[in-house]
Amino acid sequence: MKLNKYTRYIWILIPVIVVFIMTDYFSNKKLPIFGSINNFILYDQNGNEFKKENLIGNFWISDFIFTTCAGPCPIMSTQFQGFQKKYSKNDNLKLLSISVNPEYDSPIILQNYGERYSADFEKWNFLTGDVNEIHNLALESFKVGDAENPIFHSAFFILIDDKAQIRGYYNSTINEDIKKLYSDINILINQKI
Numbered sequence: 001m002k003l004n005k006y007t008r009y010i011w012i013l014i015p016v017i018v019v020f021i022m023t024d025y026f027s028n029k030k031l032p033i034f035g036s037i038n039n040f041i042l043y044d045q046n047g048n049e050f051k052k053e054n055l056i057g058n059f060w061i062s063d064f065i066f067t068t069c070a071g072p073c074p075i076m077s078t079q080f081q082g083f084q085k086k087y088s089k090n091d092n093l094k095l096l097s098i099s100v101n102p103e104y105d106s107p108i109i110l111q112n113y114g115e116r117y118s119a120d121f122e123k124w125n126f127l128t129g130d131v132n133e134i135h136n137l138a139l140e141s142f143k144v145g146d147a148e149n150p151i152f153h154s155a156f157f158i159l160i161d162d163k164a165q166i167r168g169y170y171n172s173t174i175n176e177d178i179k180k181l182y183s184d185i186n187i188l189i190n191q192k193i
Contacts, residue, residue: 031159034169038052040129040133042133044127050125050127056163056164059162060159061094061095061160062095062157063158063172064099064142066101079178088123093123093185093189095125096124099126105128111126114126138154155172157169157178162188168184
C-alpha cells in the first residue's frame with residue numbers, strides 16, 4: 001500500500017518536471033543572426049526620412065512590395081493586416097513594407113495603399129526612395145530579391161530584432177513558415193523581457 005502511495009506521487013511529479021524542463025528549453029531558445037541592416041535613408045508614407053536608426057529599439061517584420069503588384073503583394077499586405085491586429089497592444093513590434101517600385105510608389109501612393117489595408121501608421125510604415133538605395137538594401141542588407149530584375153521581389157517576410165539584425169526569413173506563401181514566424185516573434189519578445 002505504501003508503494004502505491006509513492007507511485008501516485010511519482011506520476012504527479014513526472015508531468016510537472018517535464019513541463020518545467022520544456023519551459024526552460026523554449027525560454028532559452030535563441031534565434032540565429034543572419035546579418036545586420038546597413039545604413040540607409042528612405043522616406044515613409046508621410047514623406048519623412050526613415051533610417052536604420054528608426055529600427056533600433058523595436059522588433060520589425062519587413063517585406064518588399066509594390067502597390068501595383070497583382071501577384072503576392074496583396075496577400076502579403078493582408079497578412080500584415082493580421083500581424084497588426086494580433087500585435088496591436090505590443091508597442092515593440094512594428095511592420096515595415098518597402099516598395100521595389102519607388103518611381104511610381106510615392107509617399108502619397110503608399111499612404112493610400114496603406115489605408116486600403118487599414119494600416120495603423122504608428123505601427124506599420126511604408127517606405128520609398130531612391131531606386132538604387134532600395135535595391136542595394138534588398139540585396140545587400142536584407143539578402144532578398146533579384147539583382148537582374150528588382151521588380152521580381154521576394155515573397156519572404158524578414159524578422160528584424162531591436163538591434164537591426166535579421167533573425168529569420170519566412171516564406172509568406174507557406175503556412176508552416178507563418179506559424180514559425182509567430183513563434184519566433186514570441187521568442188524575441190520574451191528575450192527582451
